[in-house]
Amino acid sequence: SDQAQAPQTPAAPTPSARPDRRPLVRLENVQKHFGALHVLRDIDLTIAEGEVVVVIGPSGSGKSTLCRTINRLETIGSGRITIDGKALPAEGKELARLRADVGMVFQSFNLFAHKTVTENVTLGPIKVRGIGAAQAGKRAEELLARVGLADQGAKYPAQLSGGQQQRVAIARALAMDPKVMLFDEPTSALDPEMINEVLDVMTSLAKEGMTMVVVTHEMGFARRAADRVVFMADGAILEDTDPETFFTAPRHDRAKDFLSKIL
Ligand code: ADP
Ligand code: MG
Numbered sequence: 031s032d033q034a035q036a037p038q039t040p041a042a043p044t045p046s047a048r049p050d051r052r053p054l055v056r057l058e059n060v061q062k063h064f065g066a067l068h069v070l071r072d073i074d075l076t077i078a079e080g081e082v083v084v085v086i087g088p089s090g091s092g093k094s095t096l097c098r099t100i101n102r103l104e105t106i107g108s109g110r111i112t113i114d115g116k117a118l119p120a121e122g123k124e125l126a127r128l129r130a131d132v133g134m135v136f137q138s139f140n141l142f143a144h145k146t147v148t149e150n151v152t153l154g155p156i157k158v159r160g161i162g163a164a165q166a167g168k169r170a171e172e173l174l175a176r177v178g179l180a181d182q183g184a185k186y187p188a189q190l191s192g193g194q195q196q197r198v199a200i201a202r203a204l205a206m207d208p209k210v211m212l213f214d215e216p217t218s219a220l221d222p223e224m225i226n227e228v229l230d231v232m233t234s235l236a237k238e239g240m241t242m243v244v245v246t247h248e249m250g251f252a253r254r255a256a257d258r259v260v261f262m263a264d265g266a267i268l269e270d271t272d273p274e275t276f277f278t279a280p281r282h283d284r285a286k287d288f289l290s291k292i293l
Contacts, residue, residue, distance in 0.1 A: 051078040053115075054210050054241050055100060060109035062099060062265075069095050071266040073109070077210065077243060082236045084252040084273070085245045087262035088288060093245040096262070097212045100243070101132040114209055130158050133203030133211040137218045139195040141187040141202070147174065148183035151202045159206060166205070173201040177231050193224030197231055210241040217248060247292060253277065261285045 055077040062070040069092050077083050085093050098104040099111060102118045102125060111118055113132060119125045141150050151170035155161040161169075174183055177197040187195050196216055203211060213232065217225040229251050236242055236255040246252065252259055252273055259276040261269035263284040269276055277293075280286050 051080055053077065054079050054081075054113065055243070056110075056112045057100070058110045060099065060111060061107045062095065062104065063107055069265050070099065070106070071264070073267060075260065075267065075270070077241060079209075079241055080239045081257045082240075082242045082244065082255050083258045083260055084256040085243060085260045085262060086247065086249075086252065086288070088284075091262040092265040093262055094214050097134070097214045097243065097245060100210075100212060101129050101134060103134075126158060130154070130206045131209045133206055133208030135196070135199050135203055135211065135213045135216045137215040139187070139192070139199045139219075141195055141198055143187055145186075146183060147179070147185050147187070147190070147198050150187070150198055151183075151205050154202065155205050169205060170201070173204050174198070176204075177201045178227065191224060192220045193227045196220065196224075196228045200228075200231055200235075204235075210243065211235065213242065213244040213246070215245050215247070217246065249277070249293060261288070263288075 053076045055075070057073050057075045060070055060073040061068070073096065085096065087093055095104055099106050100113075113128055116128060118128055142153070145153065148167065148170050151173060152163065152166040155166040155169065156163060170183065171180070174180055177200055179194060179197055179201070182190065182194065187198065190198065216232070217228050220228065225248070229248060232242070232244065233251065233255050244251070244256075256273045259269065259271060259273050260267055261276065261280070261282070261284075268282045269280060269285050276285070277289070280289060
């Protein structure tokens, strides 16, 4: 067991796998507590433009909290988070603008139930980006086609399958022209037969060069699409390496143990 092992040191902060590209997301010495719980422990993470980083780890290890701090749905205790070189301000218009640079897709699709698919996709661009309704509508059409939902725009979320709803959620996030997309277990709430249709959209986004942070238990996706795998346990990043190394030669017992349970 872990108790029998020597204490494991967190991974040394690694530079991004794409040092030639500009860093888009940077977390430096980030600490966060929920009361007595140290939920993020000295997180150092740099994600370069075009990089796909898959975050994995046991339940409760802080993956969702990590995602939520990146767009300031959660505050941090100390440290620094920058998006494209800019620190996230505490509040106000500037925060809304910077937050719009970070698209987020959750496990529970979070669509507006009383708005059509098209309205779900156009609302943010019109309200936050100030884009005209006609232009936003045209863009929504393109994005819905891109996620395989052309001609579904007039429907309401409840008329769609879970996989279709999650693809609307992806289109909605893309409509804001984010610099980075965060996915927090986007397929965990889906029936098995719908998982691939969502992973396929994510894989093509990755191939098109979108910068992505993806929390997932889908190891096939991690192998296929990730530039890096980040393994978290108890709020710390224990591994930050390429998928091949992570899956064949994880350094930490926690990672070996985790992999032995899910592979
Ligand atoms: P993961 O996504 O890896 O499962 P989370 O980031 O959701 O982990 O949670 C990390 C830890 O923080 C868990 O122990 C969880 O219970 C706790 N936690 C998450 N959100 C809150 C909150 N708002 N208040 C108190 N504790 C929380
Ligand atoms: Mg989570």
